[in-house]
Amino acid sequence: MxxxxxxxxxxxxxxxxxxxxxxxxxxxxxxxxxxxxxxxxxxxxxxxxxxxxxxxxxxxxxxxxxxxxxxxxxxxxxxxxxxxxxxxxxxxxxxxxxxxxxxxxxxxxxxxxxxxxxxxxxxxxxxxxxxxxxxxxxxxxxxxxxxxxxxxxxxxxxxxxxxxxxxxxxxxxxxxxxxxxxxxxxxxxxxxxxxxxxxxxxxxxxxxxxxxxxxxxxxxxxxxxxxxxxxxxxxxxxxxxxxxxxxxxxFDAAECLSEIERCRVTAIALVGDAFSVPILEELRARGGDYDLSSVQALTSAGAMWSAGNKRALLDYFGNASARDSLGSSEGSRLGSAELKPGENTETGTFTMGPNTRVLTEEFRDVAPGSGEAGLLATFGPIPLGYYKDEARNRETFPTIDGVRHSIPGDWCTLEADGTITLLGRGSNCINTGGEKVFPEEAEEALKAHPDVLDAAVFGVPDERWGEAVAGVVRVRSVTDTDESALGDYLKTRLAGYKRPKKLSCVLQSFRAENGKMDYDAAKSLFAP
Missing domain, CATH: 3.40.50.12780 (ANL, N-terminal domain)
Structure with a gap:
């Protein structure tokens, strides 16, 4: 059969x-x-x-x-x-x-x-x-x-x-x-x-x-x-x-470009600017050394891919288009964007996928052009859920109007023309080069240091990684606390991509009166 x-x-x-x-x-x-x-x-x-x-x-x-x-x-x-x-x-x-x-x-x-x-x-x-x-x-x-x-x-x-x-x-x-x-x-x-x-x-x-x-x-x-x-x-x-x-x-950009030429590669799979930036740096230095004419598609998913870097890459990959897919491990084909040489686009703008909806937290459909932020959702062929985590399954894979959906947590606005503009992942998740970093883990590692009273970790814009991990720590004494020493302290406690690239030490509290973290207050104290 x-x-x-x-x-x-x-x-x-x-x-x-x-x-x-x-x-x-x-x-x-x-x-x-x-x-x-x-x-x-x-x-x-x-x-x-x-x-x-x-x-x-x-x-x-x-x-x-x-x-x-x-x-x-x-x-x-x-x-x-x-x-x-x-x-x-x-x-x-x-x-x-x-x-x-x-x-x-x-x-x-x-x-x-x-x-x-x-x-x-x-x-x-x-x-x-x-x-x-x-x-x-x-x-x-x-x-x-x-x-x-x-x-x-x-x-x-x-x-x-x-x-x-x-x-x-x-x-x-x-x-x-x-x-x-x-x-x-x-x-x-x-x-x-x-x-x-x-x-x-x-x-x-x-x-x-x-x-x-x-x-x-x-x-x-x-x-x-x-x-x-x-x-x-x-x-x-x-x-x-x-x-x-x-x-x-x-990843070595020169090796990547050399293999593209040697093997006549037709498609390259990237993760946004984390790979685009070093490739562009190598091309700007030695672009004439590589034959990239075989490449038909530059594809990316899992992280923000800036419109400027897409356009710059297509100046060198003249026969290719830049294809940006919006999705996650929990749901694919939420949206897509394709840019060809000579065209223009905006960062984070996508055409909706065939099974995509934009919903409020109450599962109401967001009206196009309303300016209201909503959560991206998809239905149809989706995962079974998370392994051994029923609580998260109920949150991420709810049944709406009798149909099972996946809601990975990405916020966006639905424009009048039906396109979507991505705002980012919910809560305070940091997406650095396609890696997800949750602030609470780094904060708890920092707070284990004897000189640290409190810590707030967040993402800041970064040309290569999309977002870089940064943080503010409330310390007992600014003069007695060395920011580089705190970085060394984290080396045995957190994977490299989870560690803040830059820390600012302060004496002020950045929590609200109810004890909850005030990330806006923390970011205002951060010194880039």
Whole structure:
């Protein structure tokens, strides 16, 4: 029986596509190129290996990995074996890492060798984990298996597995307390909302791919452990395309531009200005050194992307358009914006998605052109909710007029012409380069210092990151408190992107009479 699109999952699509584009490249990583035939065989072997270890459908596999073939191949293997992907932010410190491993009920953890000390430190507490994998070829700790060995040993043919559209993957995102929460995405909902399938069955999709004259060559500049990098990579693979990964552990604009030229990249996945700014700096310094004519699309999601930087990039990427997608881990395709060379636009202006509404907190539709701020909401193919968090599910995924919605927390105004102008994420969440930072976590870390009486943390505008984390601390004595020492104090308590880039020490209180934080008062005391 043919499997309808409502019952498709990514494993089905990758199997079918792999058969029709076997000789095309699937992965490029520095000097390494893997064909689709190799990719299919390696991921089939790894999927069998995972199943042989006793990992049953629905078991959680934590990806503590940087961008590399190991991430992409393990992801495909998990899709094929019906295992649940769990993304791990490799910038996290031990307690944050433990929260993800424990909260997700991870049965397996795959990690790069550089992260071995963190895994070893946590290992005595990870009683739910059945198997550990290290990624690097030819190396693995004595208590871990080699991912590479799983890719090269055994049967490389397609698995005889009956998959389902409601198989899940997890995408961890920040929570209101600063601890991340897992958004549960069914494969079929994700395939539908992104528009990945070209037909009602995997076979029809594969035939369409085989008949195509155009195959994407994607360079995900964003980390694969973020939804932007993850989704763009999966979409490119399902289209029979090639994914070009940057070998350097940290983003290097010169390397990125060189790989674009060498691999004839057609699409780049960014996260707003955090990537645009260093690319522009390199282009302004050495723009004439790069042939960027192959690029057709610069795509971004997950952070603000300034109109000025879009226009500046298109001066160098003359054959491309800048495609800005408004969404979050909790809901996709809330809005979109496309800018072509020579056109103009405003930052944060989007065309509404087909299933998007703008609602008040009482779930009343905002009238176009009213100037009233509202919350973006979407319905249709949305996540199941957060894993093991019913309270947050009721808040973020309410049922309105009998229809289940996702309300991620983004505020906007609905203009008279039907476009939306994004105002920002609700409460005081800081979005710095696509990373969510909740002020309360940094504030509590600062207040643990003996010289600090109170702390307020907030975002300030930043050309590269969209927002930079900043703060004001109320101290016992301004002369006895060193702001750089406070920064050093936080280095062992918070991940780097969560730490304030600038702190101001003051003697005044910035709380209201009722004891609540007055962020406006705190910001008025901040000295940039």
């Amino acid at each position: 043919k499997k309808a699109v409502s019952d498709l999952n990514f494993g089905d699509l990758l199997d079918a596509v792999g058969e029709v584009v076997a000789d095309r490249p699937a992965l490029v990583y520095g000097p390494l190129t893997r064909s689709w035939r190799e990719f299919s065989e390696r991921t089939n072997r790894l999927a069998r290996h995972l199943m042989a270890l006793g990992l049953e459908p629905g078991a959680k596999v934590a990806f503590y990995l940087r961008n590399s073939p190991s991430y992409v191949e393990l992801l495909a293997a998990c899709f094929k074996a019906r295992l649940t992907h769990v993304n791990v932010n490799y910038r996290y410190l031990d307690e944050e890492l433990y929260h993800i491993f424990d909260n997700s009920d991870a049965a397996a953890i795959a990690y790069d060798p550089e992260f071995r000390p963190h895994v070893q430190a946590l290992r005595p507490r990870l009683q739910k984990v059945r198997v550990f994998f290290e990624s690097e070829i030819g190396q693995h700790g004595e208590d871990a298996q080699s991912l590479e060995q799983g890719c090269v040993s055994g049967d490389g043919s397609s698995l005889d597995v009956q998959r389902a559209g409601d198989d899940l993957y997890f995408m961890y995102t920040g929570g209101t307390t600063g601890m991340p929460k897992a958004v549960m995405w069914p494969h079929n909902n994700r395939i539908e909302v992104i528009g990945i399938a070209r037909g009602d069955t995997a076979a029809e999709h594969a035939r369409s791919v085989a008949d195509s004259d155009v195959f994407p060559v994607l360079l995900p500049a964003a980390p694969l452990m973020h939804s932007t990098g993850f989704t763009s990579t999966v979409s490119a693979l399902c289209a029979g395309g090639c994914v070009v990964l940057l070998p350097s552990p940290r």
